[in-house]
Amino acid sequence: MITTKGLTKVYRSRGRDVVALDDVDLHVRQGEVFGVVGTSGAGKSTLIRCVNLLERPTAGTVTVDGVELTALAGSEQRAGRELREARRRIGMVFQHFNLLSSRTVQQNVELPLEIIGLDRHDRRRKAAELLDLVGLADKARSYPSQLSGGQKQRVGIARALAGDPKVLLSDEATSALDPETTRSVLKLLRELNQQLGLTVLLITHEMDVIKSVCDSAALMRGGKVVETGQLTDLLADGRSQIARDLFPLGDFGTGREDRTVLEITFQGDAPAQPFVSQLARTYQIDINILGAAAETIAGRLVGRMRVELPGSHTDNVVPIGYLRQQGLQVDVLDLSNGAAA
Amino acid sequence: MTWDRMQELMWPATWETLGMVGIAGLATLVIGLPLGLLLVLTDKGGLLQNLAVSRVLGVIVNVGRSIPFIILIVAVIPFTKALTGTSLGWQAASVPLAIGAIPFFARLVETSLREVDGGLIEALKAMGAGTGTIVRKTLLPETLPSLVSAVTTTLIALIGYSTMAGTVGGGGLGDLAIRYGYQRFETTFMWVIVAELVIIVTALQLLGDQIARRLSHRGNYRSPLSFFRSANAAPRAEEIDEDLASSH
Numbered sequence: 346m347i348t349t350k351g352l353t354k355v356y357r358s359r360g361r362d363v364v365a366l367d368d369v370d371l372h373v374r375q376g377e378v379f380g381v382v383g384t385s386g387a388g389k390s391t392l393i394r395c396v397n398l399l400e401r402p403t404a405g406t407v408t409v410d411g412v413e414l415t416a417l418a419g420s421e422q423r424a425g426r427e428l429r430e431a432r433r434r435i436g437m438v439f440q441h442f443n444l445l446s447s448r449t450v451q452q453n454v455e456l457p458l459e460i461i462g463l464d465r466h467d468r469r470r471k472a473a474e475l476l477d478l479v480g481l482a483d484k485a486r487s488y489p490s491q492l493s494g495g496q497k498q499r500v501g502i503a504r505a506l507a508g509d510p511k512v513l514l515s516d517e518a519t520s521a522l523d524p525e526t527t528r529s530v531l532k533l534l535r536e537l538n539q540q541l542g543l544t545v546l547l548i549t550h551e552m553d554v555i556k557s558v559c560d561s562a563a564l565m566r567g568g569k570v571v572e573t574g575q576l577t578d579l580l581a582d583g584r585s586q587i588a589r590d591l592f593p594l595g596d597f598g599t600g601r602e603d604r605t606v607l608e609i610t611f612q613g614d615a616p617a618q619p620f621v622s623q624l625a626r627t628y629q630i631d632i633n634i635l636g637a638a639a640e641t642i643a644g645r646l647v648g649r650m651r652v653e654l655p656g657s658h659t660d661n662v663v664p665i666g667y668l669r670q671q672g673l674q675v676d677v678l679d680l681s682n683g684a685a686a
Numbered sequence: 687m688t689w690d691r692m693q694e695l696m697w698p699a700t701w702e703t704l705g706m707v708g709i710a711g712l713a714t715l716v717i718g719l720p721l722g723l724l725l726v727l728t729d730k731g732g733l734l735q736n737l738a739v740s741r742v743l744g745v746i747v748n749v750g751r752s753i754p755f756i757i758l759i760v761a762v763i764p765f766t767k768a769l770t771g772t773s774l775g776w777q778a779a780s781v782p783l784a785i786g787a788i789p790f791f792a793r794l795v796e797t798s799l800r801e802v803d804g805g806l807i808e809a810l811k812a813m814g815a816g817t818g819t820i821v822r823k824t825l826l827p828e829t830l831p832s833l834v835s836a837v838t839t840t841l842i843a844l845i846g847y848s849t850m851a852g853t854v855g856g857g858g859l860g861d862l863a864i865r866y867g868y869q870r871f872e873t874t875f876m877w878v879i880v881a882e883l884v885i886i887v888t889a890l891q892l893l894g895d896q897i898a899r900r901l902s903h904r905g906n907y908r909s910p911l912s913f914f915r916s917a918n919a920a921p922r923a924e925e926i927d928e929d930l931a932s933s934h
């Protein structure tokens with residue numbers, strides 16, 4: 346649905362070049378919620394703004410729903426007609442909502458419809474429908490200054506959906522909201538994704554957002570995408586940084602030579618088996634649990650546990666084999682450099 | 687001087703002042719508003735970025751603002767004559783008044799427009815809006831309260847300048863005050879005229895504030911006169927918004 350190829354953006358500020366995006370290839374499939382995560386300054390906003398060409402990339406192409414947007418005429422300041430029409434089919438929500446304070450909630454939602462050229466009667470009907478969808482039918486005649494942050498973002502979402510877009514872009518839509526409101530807004534995004542088949546590209550600096558709504562994710566660092574994939578695949582990959590960040594288990598174990606630290610990841614039914622006690626009983630070993638977490642990610646129960654076994658890696662080949670036989674994913678942590686072996 | 691005689695002199699002068707300020711104000715609005723818009727739009731990063739145009743407009747506005755008004759009145763006499771057919775009277779005086787006020791107002795408009803959050807413009811762009819739509823649907827409506835304040839400020843400045851219009855036989859209250867109060871030592875009359883000017887200016891400011899506050903849904907409009915009011919006397923934004931919402 347959204348494909349970028351070799352996307353590069355260089356800002357020239359006071360004689361110095363800042364490479365905000367460095368050769369980014371991204372592929373967002375139709376109907377999925379795709380999250381881009383990374384620390385501040387990683388280039389996430391630049392990436393999402395390049396998708397609807399609010400920012401003209403220095404190099405590379407952007408294709409949305411089969412249309413190569415980078416081929417359409419226009420400068421950063423002024424978009425050509427074709428690009429403007431393409432943008433009407435891409436909704437966008439913003440961290441600071443960007444609602445017009447001079448308009449009521451309903452009039453804000455009607456704005457994109459005015460731009461499309463819908464008549465008054467159809468605009469009213471459509472706006473009422475959308476406000477109902479986001480649960481704000483009773484606020485239609487309020488002004489944005491009278492709403493809470495979460496309500497404002499719901500208006501922002503209703504407005505973004507007004508043109509019946511196939512794609513919704515979200516730039517830190519929940520970053521200005523408290524945790525509870527964040528959850529309800531993310532739930533709304535998920536519902537819209539499922540009910541309307543909407544493809545969502547969202548960016549965030551919070552792993553929790555990825556955890557609760559995304560099907561796929563990409564990790565950005567210094568303008569590059571360093572990892573990308575579907576969450577279920579990433580979780581099954583012991584080397585995945587995203588998977589590791591989804592389950593922060595804290596520091597490693599004691600770091601002693603005569604100990605082996607394992608990270609066990611289970612998905613779906615696996616946790617139903619009491620594998621820790623089975624292991625202890627079968628091999629007569631003492632197992633020290635260093636950390637554990639379980640979450641529902643992309644609609645599946647996923648857990649990760651860090652345990653410490655007595656003896657070196659070679660002493661524990663058999664128990665590790667046993668765990669793998671149970672359908673668990675086991676990674677042996679190399680304590681000297683802190684990476685999974 | 688009797689009160690009757692004062693009134694006899696003051697009524698025509700009042701109408702002359704209001705006439706000059708009204709016509710000059712209208713011309714200032716019609717020309718200054720687009721000029722202020724262009725200053726913002728053609729500037730670096732603006733929707734119609736054009737640095738050459740931007741610089742030329744900037745110079746014109748700065749030059750316009752630096753010429754002392756009394757000199758402007760005399761300097762534009764030929765132009766005034768061409769435009770109105772005469773260089774005398776309040777109609778003629780409204781020409782230099784407008785020329786003096788246009789750059790002043792354009793700068794006020796520019797300042798107001800620059801306060802619009804870039805995020806709003808970005809949101810409109812993301813909806814597929816063109817430049818005209820952004821101006822009509824965001825820039826102007828979002829700044830309406832502060833544009834109204836700019837008009838109020840400009841009209842009050844015009845009243846001040848109009849007192850110099852006597853130089854070209856423009857008449858008006860200022861001219862009256864000088865001719866009688868200063869040249870004929872009718873000090874009482876002069877103070878009566880000054881009092882009338884104070885009333886007109888205050889009424890204008892209050893009216894402008896009222897309109898601006900009515901139009902503001904943001905709840906942060908502050909009048910230059912708010913200093914004189916107690917903090918809790920000012921209505922809260924929510925109340926005004928509810929008023930408006932229910933009267934729509």
Ligand SMILES: Nc1ncnc2c1ncn2[C@@H]1O[C@H](COP(=O)(O)OP(=O)(O)O)[C@@H](O)[C@H]1O
Pocket residue numbers: 356357358363364365383384385386387388389390391392
């Ligand atoms: N308009 C701009 N001019 C110059 N540098 C910019 C501009 N926008 C962003 N940058 C730089 O590009 C980098 C990426 O910024 P951004 O995409 O906003 O990151 P993120 O959204 O991940 O925090 C940063 O180093 C930032 O300073």
Ligand SMILES: [Mg+2]
Pocket residue numbers: 389390391517
């Ligand atoms: Mg950002």
